[in-house]
Amino acid sequence: xxxxxxxxxxxxxxxxxxxxxxxxxxxxxxxxxxxxxxxxxxxxxxxxxxxxxxxxxxxxxxxxxxxxxxxxxxxxxxxxxxxxxxxxxxxxxxxxxxxxxxxxxxxxxxxxxxxxxx
Amino acid sequence: xxxxxxxxxxxxxxxxxxxxxxxxxxxxxxxxxxxxxxxxxxxxxxxxxxxxxxxxxxxxxxxxxxxxxxxxxxxxxxxxxxxxxxxxxxxxxxxxxxxxxxxxxxxx
Numbered sequence: 696x697x698x699x700x701x702x703x704x705x706x707x708x709x710x711x712x713x714x715x716x717x718x719x720x721x722x723x724x725x726x727x728x729x730x731x732x733x734x735x736x737x738x739x740x741x742x743x744x745x746x747x748x749x750x751x752x753x754x755x756x757x758x759x760x761x762x763x764x765x766x767x768x769x770x771x772x773x774x775x776x777x778x779x780x781x782x783x784x785x786x787x788x789x790x791x792x793x794x795x796x797x798x799x800x801x802x803x804x805x806x807x808x809x810x811x812x813x
Numbered sequence: 814x815x816x817x818x819x820x821x822x823x824x825x826x827x828x829x830x831x832x833x834x835x836x837x838x839x840x841x842x843x844x845x846x847x848x849x850x851x852x853x854x855x856x857x858x859x860x861x862x863x864x865x866x867x868x869x870x871x872x873x874x875x876x877x878x879x880x881x882x883x884x885x886x887x888x889x890x891x892x893x894x895x896x897x898x899x900x901x902x903x904x905x906x907x908x909x910x911x912x913x914x915x916x917x918x919x920x921x
Contacts, residue, residue: 697856699856728908728909730911732854737900737911737912737913737914738851738857738900738911739911740908740909740910740911743908751908753908753910783854785856785857787856787857787909801859801862802857802859802909803859804856804857804858805856806855806856807854807855807856809854
């Protein structure tokens with residue numbers, strides 16, 4: 696158990712719809728990262744937040760948005776969903792913005808939210 | 814962030830050492846080498862990282878060449894549970910950029 700909680704674990708929806716994925720980081724971690732993993736694809740970095748502020752942006756579509764709240768949990772909003780958005784969405788957390796978690800430089804990943812768009 | 818090159822797949826017999834290579838010829842002086850693995854569709858798991866010295870922990874050893882242009886992850890006594898995709902990542906800035914990784918299969 697990494698300590699990172701993602702909900703929901705599974706989600707099935709239709710094209711054109713909007714969904715929200717939620718992530719609770721490990722206790723004390725200030726940074727949250729979102730990644731997308733499509734079928735048989737690698738992990739694509741989407742976006743990073745640190746203590747409520749956006750710190751880095753990757754291949755995130757304009758239809759997608761994210762935020763980190765004062766209690767440090769984060770939400771990833773996916774709108775106007777397309778079939779190609781079906782994927783595993785992972786959240787990871789770390790202590791600092793540089794990704795350093797104590798002495799290991801470790802990002803802790805949740806178990807992911809599997810989104811299926813029909 | 815520098816890019817990495819890994820073999821697409823590798824096989825190893827159970828109980829033997831698994832040696833996973835990674836090339837990162839464009840690595841710069843302040844960039845670390847990280848290794849993560851992903852078992853099936855679970856969340857990636859941190860294994861080890863290093864800058865220029867060899868590192869060892871309870872999971873693996875990391876050997877980095879003197880010029881830092883390549884590294885090798887060593888799982889000393891591979892078990893069936895080590896079957897996973899292994900990612901070598903070079904990181905200096907904030908985000909972790911994953912490549913395609915090496916699919917390691919441990920055979921009984």
